[in-house]
Amino acid sequence: MKSILFSIHSQITSFSKSERKVAQYILDHPQQVIGMNADTLANRAGVSAATVVRLAKILSTDGFPGVKIQLSAETKMDDSLYTEVDPKDPLNVVKQKMEFRIGHTIEQTNLTLKDKAVSQAAQLISEADDVYAYGLGASSIVAADFQQKFIRIGKPVVQTMDTHLIATGIVKSGTVLVLVSNTGETLESQKLADVAHEHDVPVITVTHDEKSTLAKKSDIVLVHDDSEENEKFRTAATTSLMAQLYVMDLLYYFYISMNFDENVGKLKESRDVIQKHFK
Amino acid sequence: MKSILFSIHSQITSFSKSERKVAQYILDHPQQVIGMNADTLANRAGVSAATVVRLAKILSTDGFPGVKIQLSAETKMDDSLYTEVDPKDPLNVVKQKMEFRIGHTIEQTNLTLKDKAVSQAAQLISEADDVYAYGLGASSIVAADFQQKFIRIGKPVVQTMDTHLIATGIVKSGTVLVLVSNTGETLESQKLADVAHEHDVPVITVTHDEKSTLAKKSDIVLVHDDSEENEKFRTAATTSLMAQLYVMDLLYYFYISMNFDENVGKLKESRDVIQKHFK
DNA sequence: AATATAATTGAAATTTAATTTCTTTTGAAG
DNA sequence: CTTCAAAAGAAATTAAATTTCAATTATATT
Numbered sequence: 001m002k003s004i005l006f007s008i009h010s011q012i013t014s015f016s017k018s019e020r021k022v023a024q025y026i027l028d029h030p031q032q033v034i035g036m037n038a039d040t041l042a043n044r045a046g047v048s049a050a051t052v053v054r055l056a057k058i059l060s061t062d063g064f065p066g067v068k069i070q071l072s073a074e075t076k077m078d079d080s081l082y083t084e085v086d087p088k089d090p091l092n093v094v095k096q097k098m099e100f101r102i103g104h105t106i107e108q109t110n111l112t113l114k115d116k117a118v119s120q121a122a123q124l125i126s127e128a129d130d131v132y133a134y135g136l137g138a139s140s141i142v143a144a145d146f147q148q149k150f151i152r153i154g155k156p157v158v159q160t161m162d163t164h165l166i167a168t169g170i171v172k173s174g175t176v177l178v179l180v181s182n183t184g185e186t187l188e189s190q191k192l193a194d195v196a197h198e199h200d201v202p203v204i205t206v207t208h209d210e211k212s213t214l215a216k217k218s219d220i221v222l223v224h225d226d227s228e229e230n231e232k233f234r235t236a237a238t239t240s241l242m243a244q245l246y247v248m249d250l251l252y253y254f255y256i257s258m259n260f261d262e263n264v265g266k267l268k269e270s271r272d273v274i275q276k277h278f279k
Numbered sequence: 280m281k282s283i284l285f286s287i288h289s290q291i292t293s294f295s296k297s298e299r300k301v302a303q304y305i306l307d308h309p310q311q312v313i314g315m316n317a318d319t320l321a322n323r324a325g326v327s328a329a330t331v332v333r334l335a336k337i338l339s340t341d342g343f344p345g346v347k348i349q350l351s352a353e354t355k356m357d358d359s360l361y362t363e364v365d366p367k368d369p370l371n372v373v374k375q376k377m378e379f380r381i382g383h384t385i386e387q388t389n390l391t392l393k394d395k396a397v398s399q400a401a402q403l404i405s406e407a408d409d410v411y412a413y414g415l416g417a418s419s420i421v422a423a424d425f426q427q428k429f430i431r432i433g434k435p436v437v438q439t440m441d442t443h444l445i446a447t448g449i450v451k452s453g454t455v456l457v458l459v460s461n462t463g464e465t466l467e468s469q470k471l472a473d474v475a476h477e478h479d480v481p482v483i484t485v486t487h488d489e490k491s492t493l494a495k496k497s498d499i500v501l502v503h504d505d506s507e508e509n510e511k512f513r514t515a516a517t518t519s520l521m522a523q524l525y526v527m528d529l530l531y532y533f534y535i536s537m538n539f540d541e542n543v544g545k546l547k548e549s550r551d552v553i554q555k556h557f558k
Numbered sequence: 559a560a561t562a563t564a565a566t567t568g569a570a571a572t573t574t575a576a577t578t579t580c581t582t583t584t585g586a587a588g
Numbered sequence: 589c590t591t592c593a594a595a596a597g598a599a600a601t602t603a604a605a606t607t608t609c610a611a612t613t614a615t616a617t618t
Contacts, residue, residue: 017596049598050598051595
């Protein structure tokens with residue numbers, strides 16, 4: 001089964017005038033044609049349905065529905081939705097745009113995030129006696145998520161926005177510090193990184209800017225995408241928040257898989273405890 | 280990004296017996312199904328054509344032909360990606376699978392979430408004198424995000440995990456209570472909903488189960504998807520967390536757009552304050 | 559356990575879409 | 589001009605999808 005678009009392209013000179021109109025329309029709007037019936041396409045191309053069907057028979061043994069199916073196999077989604085969210089957009093358009101950009105952000109994060117950094121971070125955490133996590137603003141939410149995830153599998157994490165308290169904790173070897181900072185320029189995080197290094201405590205940073213001050217002060221950098229960075233009207237950096245949570249989830253997943261049965265067992269215990277005592 | 284096979288995989292437990300037969304047949308022979316009509320598939324699966332069509336309607340807005348078209352689009356890509364994350368999967372496969380299911384969750388949430396519920400919730404919040412938010416476990420993170428978002432635009436929100444404190448607050452008319460609970464069965468949230476109603480305080484709930492106890496006790500229900508619900512090994516309900524954050528973001532967006540210039544002005548002020556004093 | 563109620567299912571009827579047939583139109587050759 | 593063949597559309601036909609509805613099965617309630 002070879003490409004139908006290629007077929008059209010190479011055969012188009014042999015088509016009759018009306019058939020050519022249809023063929024050209026398909027070449028110009030393959031994605032839209034997938035959602036049309038023969039009548040609609042006929043109208044759009046300015047011919048009759050019979051012509052559409054005749055052309056379809058040339059292109060596919062399964063007639064017009066067969067053409068749509070083949071088009072669907074070879075056409076990828078168009079990127080027209082990747083425009084900024086506009087205050088005048090109705091909610092349903094906002095939804096579509098958001099869906100698209102979240103998908104895009106995760107996709108990009110999959111590219112920027114280094115597998116090796118994830119495995120090294122997981123390794124560090126598993127070897128650590130104590131783990132401290134810090135983030136400010138939206139990043140505090142990510143740090144809290146990180147804490148929750150690891151406590152559930154029996155790996156306690158201290159997470160607080162009290163910088164002094166964290167500084168007090170990260171003075172002991174065997175400790176690991178996890179910092180979350182979208183920009184990588186948060187002053188508080190930088191100070192904590194300095195404290196950590198003074199005491200040979202390794203620093204794992206989650207940030208979107210691998211060239212940021214914080215990234216340079218870190219031992220392992222988990223870099224995520226931030227597509228909304230340069231937009232005029234950012235809703236609330238939600239996509240960047242999601243990218244960070246996603247990075248944490250991969251880290252968590254990798255950590256679990258290093259010792260799968262044991263960790264899943266602990267996860268199950270956690271659920272059972274809740275189920276038994278709080279339901 | 281929209282995958283029928285993943286949809287089937289994650290929804291199959293919710294299908295009826297006959298629908299499940301069809302669903303399983305599609306999972307087992309996606310390529311062959313593309314070349315069948317509804318009758319043939321019905322015979323192969325041992326059900327009636329009506330059942331095939333009914334299932335098709337669940338899976339695609341374009342009915343059975345739509346299912347075939349989508350199958351065609353995705354069977355050329357690696358059809359192992361819609362399956363559960365497996366501990367033996369290498370990290371790059373996990374990344375792809377996760378990307379896939381996050382996209383799917385947002386897409387599904389766009390379908391389940393009612394625009395009207397969002398606008399009503401935004402309206403309630405804008406008219407409220409005081410707003411309280413509560414969530415436990417992963418949902419506390421969502422409540423915290425909600426708080427952060429609205430404080431940034433000059434709408435203070437009280438968010439704490441101290442149920443007594445919340446109960447103390449929601450006894451005054453003009454107050455709104457926002458509850459986050461994935462299952463909709465969290466006891467603490469139910470109690471708070473009861474307190475709220477005793478004092479005529481409206482309750483907005485974010486949950487994945489519109490038939491849950493909490494949903495029934497709520498004035499406005501913001502329903503999100505939870506595709507991982509039925510999986511044996513859920514990483515950490517991260518997709519459901521993302522769906523909740525996404526719902527909050529839409530709510531926030533809608534709230535801003537009700538009074539765009541003013542709210543964006545406040546958002547800018549918030550950023551300036553941070554910039555001036557903490558950078 | 560008996561009954562009521564709701565959900566599920568398939569057969570038949572209906573609607574919609576695709577296809578074929580047949581007639582009209584177009585255009586090139588004599 | 590006329591003739592003929594190819595092309596195209598209108599209408600008729602066929603096939604497919606979908607809906608309706610009645611029968612059945614499952615679920616909840618007393």
